[in-house]
Amino acid sequence: MKIAVMGGDGFIGWPTSLHLSDAGHDIHILDNLSRRWIDTELGVQSLTPMDSIQERTRIWHAETGRRIHFNLIDLAKDYELLKNWLSEHRPDAVIHFAEQRAAPYSMKSDRHKNYTVNNNVSATHNLLNALTELNLDAHLIHLGTMGVYGYSTVGAAIPEGYLPVGIETAGGETVSQEILYPSNPGSIYHMTKCLDQLLFQFYARNDGLRITDLHQGIVWGTHTEQTRRHAQLINRFDYDGDYGTVLNRFLIQAAIGYPLTVHGTGGQTRAFIHIQDSVRCIELALKNPPARGARVEIFNQMTETHRVRDLAEMIARMSGTKIAWLPNPRKEAAENELIVRNEKFRDLGLEPITLEAGLLGEIVDVAKKFAYRVDRARVPAVSAWTKDIAATINHDPEGKRLKSVS
């Protein structure tokens, strides 16, 4: 298949591009390199040293003989360029990762909120609009988030996208219907993914676009089979307070002897998936497109759930690192249960890599190898969800933010 990977230079876009190229597909990356610009803005860098996208694709070609093409296009701003590219290349599938993906970054300031909404919503809409205008029947796969469902404290199982409900008619009868699961985003970033969902519903119904939306959990790990092949194919690995995600952050913190940064009580339960499974799921979705005219296909792309403090305690035991119990910079439920249905990928043959797979040590090893690149001052998460919360955390010097260390 000819596949366009929008955002193919990013944390999941890059290993996905390699995985699908390895499987024999013709891969074309479209990316505005915004993630690299954000590193520059924030003054942080990936823990792992990353080469330019052109250099990465050159190495891939030298290693495998396969070409990955790169196009510098901004989906949100360069509508005509995007449309012309799609019109010329007419890909069989489009994988859409081209969005600002960090919740803390999206909450940093009014400017960051505007950027995240404008970028993410315009990128998605431009893509849908162009596919429709060109009458291009490419299967669109979007990387969404588990965070669209929110974290209720009720603990009922979360279905894959659609919720069966009974509605009472005027005649007193109860009719059953499946509705899109009510959105309950916890950040501006997550909110943009909820808005994306509505765009997908409209274009699937109105124009018959074939769309798959993957509601993914928190990704952990850094290597995949293909990124391991050469030092210069290495994936990016974020550890800073804005882009680092919780489990990877704890592992890096353990590697550099930094107290594990638990927000609040650590009672937040979240869904997780290893990056190798993430790219496998995308391939499975690619092989199983919805029919034209069908509703948006939704998968819950996660393999297990964990409570933040359980992860911290496990890594503390494993490494001897202390836990720092911090005031929570986010506005989120202090404790929640989370049960998630994920049979659809399991039925398609996914055999999940779980935390017990022994890969935690591998991540600590990567972190130790590149520990000299870590700026410890960038480890704390200081982006606050509200002005009131900011007043309690940001104005304190770093060390005093700790509530306690155990």
Ligand SMILES: O=c1ccn([C@@H]2O[C@H](COP(=O)(O)OP(=O)(O)O[C@H]3O[C@H](CS(=O)(=O)O)[C@@H](O)[C@H](O)[C@H]3O)[C@@H](O)[C@H]2O)c(=O)[nH]1
């Ligand atoms: O040092 C830390 C970092 C995070 N947390 C807590 O861990 C939980 C998860 O935070 P996260 O930064 O790992 O994940 P999140 O902000 O939800 O976003 C990440 O995970 C999402 C999937 S999900 O969480 O919505 O399922 C993706 O959509 C995003 O792109 C990705 O950045 C939160 O309760 C947070 O307060 C800590 O206790 N300590």
